[in-house]
Amino acid sequence: MAHFDEKSGYIPCKTEWGQWWQTNEEVFIEVNVPQGTLAKDIKCAFAPKHIKIAVKGETVIEVGDLPSTIHSDEALWTLEDKKFLRVFLPKGLAVAENLWNSLLVGQYETDAWTFDQMEKKATLQKYQQENPGFDFSGADISGNYHKGGPKLSDK
Template sequence: MDNFDEKSGTVPSKTPWGQWWQTMDEVCIMVDLAEITHPKEIKCIFKPKQIEVNIKGKTIIQGELTDLVHADDAIWTLEDKRQLRICLPKSIATPEKCWKSLLVSQYEADVITFDKMEQKMTLERFQTENPEFDFSGASVTGGYQGGGPKLPS
């Protein structure tokens, strides 16, 4: 699936501290750091439904995640001492579990971004179900909700 994401790109939702995006399998967070930061200055606490990120003693992200994650498999990396990347494996990995926001009532994707997230996750599902095809450059149209196009009523 990583190859699909590399080819198709991400659909990020911008935040005051950086951005977050998702795939069927995980939620990714990128925190832009204003100054050079060392790993010992970062504290990340992951729980199945909670996250807390502290940088140099300041809380950057804290709250209840939109859905459950495999907290024991969550990782963070520091890139060029200027960006913190966090990967949270989703407990339920399906297009129907497209997160509208990173935290409950915080960092919600706007309507257009959320629609693009759902479309990308649908293409990701198509890729998983049909590995002999390449859906990375494909596009789909229509309103999305629950991992697939809405059928006309």
């Protein structure tokens, strides 16, 4: 059986260096790197409230404050096809209410529509976790999301 995120897709926030997206439990960062980049060309530093990513001596993401803590000792990165750097950051607080509206405080922010879509997806993911016998990957949330609560409907 496919995992909820595989079936429902993800909501990316595009940046000048690539994109990032999140689930209730994790944040994923995808950095476009020059073709032919080797693992030894990549430097990633993770701390509970900070990250730094450099490729071939060029800083891609400066040290900055994360919106919430991560389990930095469980963070990891992979280089795929010598052209994509993928970073995995497990959130310290893994709940739908801990969605980040930016990758770093004041940097790489989502627009209002993208963040609303992230919130809707996180709520559906929460419903899926609370009700494992049901499939919410094709469901949609409509109505006034923040005030009055969401309403589920099938697409």
